[in-house]
Amino acid sequence: xxxxxxxxxxxxxxxxxxxxxxxxxxxxxxxxxxxxxxxxxxxxxxxxxxxxxxxxxxxxxxxxxxxxxxxxxxxxxxxxxxxxxxxxxxxxxxxxxxxxxxxxxxxxxxxxxxxxxxxxxxxxxxxxxxxxxxxxxxxxxxxxxxxxxxxxxxxxxxxxxxxxxxxxxxx
Numbered sequence: 001x002x003x004x005x006x007x008x009x010x011x012x013x014x015x016x017x018x019x020x021x022x023x024x025x026x027x028x029x030x031x032x033x034x035x036x037x038x039x040x041x042x043x044x045x046x047x048x049x050x051x052x053x054x055x056x057x058x059x060x061x062x063x064x065x066x067x068x069x070x071x072x073x074x075x076x077x078x079x080x081x082x083x084x085x086x087x088x089x090x091x092x093x094x095x096x097x098x099x100x101x102x103x104x105x106x107x108x109x110x111x112x113x114x115x116x117x118x119x120x121x122x123x124x125x126x127x128x129x130x131x132x133x134x135x136x137x138x139x140x141x142x143x144x145x146x147x148x149x150x151x152x153x154x155x156x157x158x159x160x161x162x163x164x165x166x167x168x169x170x171x
Contacts, residue, residue: 050082057085061092067156070096105163111150116140 057076064073073092080086102108114137117123123133138146147157 054082054085057082058088061085061088065092065095066151067158068099070099102163108158108163110160113138113143116143 057080061073061076064070064076070092074089074096077085077088077092117133117137117139120139123137124130
């Protein structure tokens, strides 16, 4: 009789365990749930990375367009698989087509800076050179503020070699 109870208990326990196993399999089991979470996290991470990439490309496109380098800006987005970025190409082309060339390159206003003062403690220490630094140079912080003001007034930085080249004599 004890043996029968023992076998019955083992049989019932086996059935219960088998049923639990089947229920886990039907529900995907703990491994499947973890796998689904991993997949979801992976997809969310990929979306976040793509959003950051799009943000960076847009910033570069804006930087290039602000400097009137429409061709380089369009090159970044022309064959772009991201539809949001790809759609920028037509607007960039419209901006480029509306841009008017400056016909008098010898009348381009320019702003010149001597070397920037980086170490203000040493530059303005009261020695014989301090007055020259004060009169003819600006600090890095002053330079940044001046550039910000220029940008606010729609000025752009232009490389002089983009509009003027040395003559045959190198001048």
